[in-house]
Amino acid sequence: MATNGNTMEIESSDVIRLIQQFLKENNLLNSLAALQEETTVALNTVDSVEAFSTEILQGHWDNVLKTVAQLKIPDKKLMDLYEQIVIELVELRELGTARTLLRQTNPTQLLRDQFPDRYLHLEHLLSRSHFDAKDAYPNGLPKEKRRQIIAQALSSEVTVVAPSRLLTLLGQSLKFQEQQGMLPPDSAYDLFRGTVPVVQAETDDVPSKCYNTIKFPKKQHAECVTFSPNGQYLVTGSMDGFIEVWNYLTAKLRKDLKYQAEDNLMAMESAVLCLGFSKDSEMLASGAQDGRIKIWKVQTGQCLRRYSPAHQGGVTSVCFSPDGTQVLSASFDLTVRLHGLKSGKMLKEFRGHTSYVNHASFSLDGSQILSSSSDGTVKVWDYKTASCLRSFSPHDGTGTIAGAAGLTVNSCIPYPKPNQILVCMKSPTAYLLTLEGEPIRKFISPESATEGATKDTSTSAEGGVKKDAPVSLTDYVGLSLSPQAEIVYCLAENSQVHCFYADTGKLIKSIPIAEGEVIGMASHPLSNVLAVNTVDGRVLLWKA
Template sequence: MSIEIESEDVIRLILQFLKENKFDHALSTLEEETSITLNTMDSKDAFVQDIVQGRWDTVLKQVAKLKIAPRKLLDLYEQVVLELVEMREISAARTLLRQTEPMEILKNQHPERYLHLEHVMSRTIFDTKDAYPHGMTKEKRRQIIAQALTDEVTVVQPSRLLSLLDQCAKWQQHQGLLPPGTEFDAFKDSATIQTEQEDAFASKQYSKIKFPGTGTYAECTAFSPNGQYLVTGSVDGFIEIWNYLNGKLRKDLKYQAENSLMAMDESVICLNFSKDTELLASGSTDGKIAIWKVQSGYCQRRFSPAHSQGVTSVCFNKDGSQILSGSYDQTIKIHGTRSGKALKEFKGHTSFVNSVLYSTDNLHIFSGSSDGTVKVWNIDTETCLHTIECGSTNHPLLAVQSLVLLPNVTDQVLICNKSNTLSILCGDGTISKRFSHNIKSGSDFVAAAISPQGELVYGLGEDYELYCFNASTGILVGNLKIADTEAIGLAGHPFSNVLASNDDAGNIYLLKA
């Protein structure tokens, strides 16, 4: 569900804020620049009483700041002239009649009414029957004018702008856009609205997403950089965005509320958000890549195909102008998101490329392959700088399942390969740390994740056992049996102790500390 707010209403909220805080110069400047008036008053009752009691000096001052229909404004000025004449304030009545814009309009458009006022003013005695139509009195005329003018304006509750901002923040928390306890800062963008949490083992399942039907499950999951979205790509080609706090589909996105989901022709096996969370890239088993507008669900660009075989991994560069991809066809490519063309190609792996990442400075590329190696590439020259063999003494080349860039450090990558050991690779091609659960077989890692501050390392075993290691010491902090199904993937929230894990039975388990 989405609503549209008129830009004029937004300006009026700002005008009211300026008025309440006595920023008179800023108020008049904004009204002049935009040609938009506030058209509100503090109290309709007080305004009506001023008219009924004939306090015309107060009424005219208020009306001067309001946008009133010309017809009603003429009626008001006509009544004021008549009452000034009745009080024998002939000089004031003459000035109002001959030197004000509404009376000039009356003279041009309704000359008979204007001449009637001149006639009444010229007489030495004020005659009510001559001044007002048959059956009309001064009191009745005031009531009619009061009703007509109050229909033109609205009363706005004090501090309306701040109240709406407060309601907006509460609604976002209710929808899961802001985690509970988040300190809301209206001058930060959504990507920086976050709570600082100390890293802790996410060992408690608090929700579960279950895909309907049989044979339908999520092939991949990802959290957005701003922490608001959990996205899934399914075996049947659908891409869905979820509220990770309650495990429900995000219906605040209009296209999802209307059941018009983002979708690809074949299974979606990789997803990645742009750094500002505005774009989402998806790759499928038929070698295609699509780039979507997250807020609208609109497909901005398709690479069809991007590779000759399935796209296993995608990654945006810092400004979202390029997309990096790896494929079953053993190649790595960089594509221009605006041009829709392949810009660079990197060859050297001898098996599937399962994971690709940009370095922190976007000058290098990390790639992990089923050939058991991780390679570091120079983007400019398209040459391989380092090749790291991932394995053990008995098994020197074990397939690399995934790569995860470590937060808060430069160019350090967590390597998950088909073994009982996770490794941290530095940009110079050296392994700095290893983490192992020391189980000989049956629990090789299939996926990995990092805690928000980088103090904990998670590894997900093929037996669906989750292992948590201290990143500094390498010590096993704890482990957790998530389910008895076959594990597929693991995703970590960017700044909360939350994990999402998907299996082949159509479940996504949501865990928190």
């Protein structure tokens, strides 16, 4: 092992020995033998050097041979050992065993080839009718002295390793990463995949407390925030162009990602307005104020593709196609565009909106494109032909058309039931609609009462404000779904999140989620966690 600056280099042979020790401790001896043969790296460890030496000194040759069979010992020392055992077997008149050991083992065959005189001496001993110790043992050394020499020679070839060394080192490594903020404290860890397992919540529940906060420098607030589909990453895109990956439990920058540990962050040339993950969570698309889009490999921070520019105006929305081969984007330039990941070129353009396009996504089955615009409409497009199939303004079923009042449609996302979509507008009402625009359900802000109405807003444990204040309409700026789609979260301009039952539209609870002005919100795909980004430079993390 060597160190070079802050980098510690580990010998590959040491890693192999750690694995071999693990195999030995778990009695996987065939695997151990195969690994030693394939790598030519020998483990050469014993539980106790003293015990190994004692076995030799006492002549417990069965145990010694079992131990030696798992070790890599120099040929000369093995020849000395086997020569001694053959002589002692002859002394005990166990001539059959001595003859087998002499004629059918590798060390004695090497002895025959390299030291024929010593080999013939052993054959001569076997043929005699009596045993003479002085003549039998080489150089006139007594048996006990010979055992001492062999014990010392073999003991020098072996070492003792603390039990469970591999698991201990891995545990210490994870503990260090936890202390450095690379891993969340007191959590399980998938060592094979290199991830913290995220278990889907058994039931959906509304967030009840703010458990952590990410803070950004002044005027560098996070303009967008998103979770990866596998729940491993929380990513922010900032006004200064930086894209950062966070541990959503500790609110610390993920330093286990090498590029972030080296302060080599993913970045755009202007403010990052939107982010979108591929379905497998391996790629990230980012759209910027200058109309550019970049595609990143999250694990390495490598930029895989650039679209410069993708639009003539700021990019308001980016998402991957279900198969991950294309990127869909919306823009202030009134268009929706589809880009090829492999070709790096625009494949299709969807034109027809008369104002900013705020959001675009694929339908549940991927056959249609949904777009939302400040012109008050939702448009449904044919994915293959880029033709507009229908355009509608969300309404409540009574003839009141939201779009007629020029209300901006902020976003439109597929609801996890065929032919249904959730629509967020700049109004106190969000809608569940069919893809034909027919209303199914409404999610109405509890504060959207008649203009001038009052309510008890005295300060309480649940975050109320002053008593008998006039209630103003509170428009929604964004919405999202709980992991199992049982709850619809609607983020309002007054920094409250209204939580509704998805199947009834009934309000569950309103949460005063921030003090300052809110920008957007993202919900964790597997846990009851919300991330809300604010103008004052914070990302607030709430959990049930």
